[in-house]
Amino acid sequence: MAGSATPRAETVMPPPAGATWTSSDHMLEMMRVVLTAREAPVGQTPKDAVWRKNKSRLYRYQRTTPATRRTPVFLCMPLINRAFVLDLRPGASFVEFLLSEGFDVFLYDWGTWGPEDRNVDVTELVTRYMPRAVRQARHVAGHDLTLLGYCIGGSLSACFAALYPEAPVKNLVLFTAPIDFAQAGDFGIWTAKGAFPIDRIRDVLPTVPGEFIDIGNRMLNPLSTTIGTYIRLWDKIGDPSFDLKGWQAMYRWVNEGTPFPAAAYHQWITEFYQENKLVKGTLQMDGRRVRLSDIRWPLLNVAATADSIAPRPTTAAIVNHVSSADKEELLLEGGHVGVVVGRGARHNLWPRVGEWLARHD
Amino acid sequence: MTERREAPESAHPDPFEAWRQFYEASEQAWTKAMKDLYEANEQTWTKAIKDVTTANWYAEAQGKMLETFLAFQKAMRDGMSTQLSMLNVPTRDDVARLGELIVGLEEKVDQLDERVAGLEEDLARKVDERLASLEKRLARQLDERLGRLEESLTRQAQGAVQRVLGGTLPLGTPAKPKRAPAATTPEMDRQAPAEPAE
Numbered sequence: 001m002a003g004s005a006t007p008r009a010e011t012v013m014p015p016p017a018g019a020t021w022t023s024s025d026h027m028l029e030m031m032r033v034v035l036t037a038r039e040a041p042v043g044q045t046p047k048d049a050v051w052r053k054n055k056s057r058l059y060r061y062q063r064t065t066p067a068t069r070r071t072p073v074f075l076c077m078p079l080i081n082r083a084f085v086l087d088l089r090p091g092a093s094f095v096e097f098l099l100s101e102g103f104d105v106f107l108y109d110w111g112t113w114g115p116e117d118r119n120v121d122v123t124e125l126v127t128r129y130m131p132r133a134v135r136q137a138r139h140v141a142g143h144d145l146t147l148l149g150y151c152i153g154g155s156l157s158a159c160f161a162a163l164y165p166e167a168p169v170k171n172l173v174l175f176t177a178p179i180d181f182a183q184a185g186d187f188g189i190w191t192a193k194g195a196f197p198i199d200r201i202r203d204v205l206p207t208v209p210g211e212f213i214d215i216g217n218r219m220l221n222p223l224s225t226t227i228g229t230y231i232r233l234w235d236k237i238g239d240p241s242f243d244l245k246g247w248q249a250m251y252r253w254v255n256e257g258t259p260f261p262a263a264a265y266h267q268w269i270t271e272f273y274q275e276n277k278l279v280k281g282t283l284q285m286d287g288r289r290v291r292l293s294d295i296r297w298p299l300l301n302v303a304a305t306a307d308s309i310a311p312r313p314t315t316a317a318i319v320n321h322v323s324s325a326d327k328e329e330l331l332l333e334g335g336h337v338g339v340v341v342g343r344g345a346r347h348n349l350w351p352r353v354g355e356w357l358a359r360h361d
Numbered sequence: 362m363t364e365r366r367e368a369p370e371s372a373h374p375d376p377f378e379a380w381r382q383f384y385e386a387s388e389q390a391w392t393k394a395m396k397d398l399y400e401a402n403e404q405t406w407t408k409a410i411k412d413v414t415t416a417n418w419y420a421e422a423q424g425k426m427l428e429t430f431l432a433f434q435k436a437m438r439d440g441m442s443t444q445l446s447m448l449n450v451p452t453r454d455d456v457a458r459l460g461e462l463i464v465g466l467e468e469k470v471d472q473l474d475e476r477v478a479g480l481e482e483d484l485a486r487k488v489d490e491r492l493a494s495l496e497k498r499l500a501r502q503l504d505e506r507l508g509r510l511e512e513s514l515t516r517q518a519q520g521a522v523q524r525v526l527g528g529t530l531p532l533g534t535p536a537k538p539k540r541a542p543a544a545t546t547p548e549m550d551r552q553a554p555a556e557p558a559e
Contacts, residue, residue: 022385023392053471054464115453116460132471186415195420197428204431204438206457219414223407231399 021238029237030230033248038255040248043084045095047107051136054120055111058133060104060140061095068102071170071361072141074134075107076153079125079264080213082256083109085341086150088249094341094350101354106137106145108153113261115206121263122271123285126159131167134160138168146171146357147297150340151310152268155179158318159278161295163288171360172324173300173353176336178310179292180279180317181272185308186220193274202266210257220308250341279317292321299327300356302339302349309336328356 021029051058075095077083086107087095098105108130113120137145147169149157154177161172181188190196201208218225229251236242260268277283283290299322303315319329330352332339339349375381413419442452 023388115457195424204435222410
């Protein structure tokens, strides 16, 4: 009808502070936040690559002042995620915290595996990659190290500690590292012998895609990790106190999984999950038995009460199997990622780890 | 919030006008209702889903689905590989094989590097040990020779002194140089005590 044209809305994004957001505003802003998350700045603490092997890189973080602690920290990262999780952003970086406490910090990033790495297995990672990386870090730092492993990196670190007690390492710290897979939770059910076609996976796929692993992780909490993520974002959009950059950095990390070499995945599922060889003492690497009782370095084991990726029974076993005279466990409320890099970690886990490292310097 | 500006006037009615007015009036309420519905039921729905996904039959069914997918994936890959081979185009596996050779080469270099480092350490340790042993031996031999030299010189010195003095001194007696008589006056001679007999 003539003369009845309704004024069209011209959208201004984001709405000014104090303004009421419409659903369209929320939707548009959410799309912008999610789509730009893949470029979120992460891992910004300056570092130098001091050694490399294949796709892996050993980094040494730059210090602006000389280290005041003698024992450098060697961070062994998980295989299936990007390594920047411990250096997410300024102010939310465990690496930054360690540097501020006076430690020299090394990070071993496994890199992104390709089809040519299909035959790289866990044995090769523990017996060929880790010893050389540790030796190189020792050579560069000039002092024995503290080996700190996170998640699968922790499991590999435990195997390394058992096989190489003579390595230039004086302390072992594990963050939510699964060791005993007898009660491995949902992952144990899904990868059970007879149900999970692990041999077929190894034969067909040169690397297990990051997306495949990611689906498994999301199935642990199907609604919260899918729809719930966006519903919570919907609520927070427009709130001036919402740490948008922090959300984007974590979102980027969660969605950037790295591929798992087929042989390593096969060994991880069969020998660790299905046959639980590590804790039974029957795991062999390079013709040598991996015995957790051969670990004598001082040990700090950090575990989470609500960890669905490495459930409590998987992380509790290590302290009962090592021969270390000096061993301690920190059991914290929270999930697999939250206790290590969540908002509360900088007030809870990090100072306690810093204090333990200082005592064992 | 949105800023509004006047749209140009149109002769035709907007067919979506009614819907748009209804939407703008109720969308906030609808959004809130759906969100509240989700939040109220998230735990229940999650539990229901997990009751299914953690059952053994589900794991087996999932495994079978995965096998089917892998069989399809393999068939696709093999078919593609055959087509590409016929066109003389390298496949991903061909490139991966090259990559594997390079990685293997890097491993051999690493092993050589380790052996060289080990040899260097062994050599350095053996050189240190050898040097320490040589030092000890040299020091001992030097001591012995210096001792003998000293002895020989002493004997020669004594022999020379003996010859000078006409053989009056027994061997081994350290030769005492004879004091030259001091220049004295007769008065001093009368006052000075007699020199002790040798």
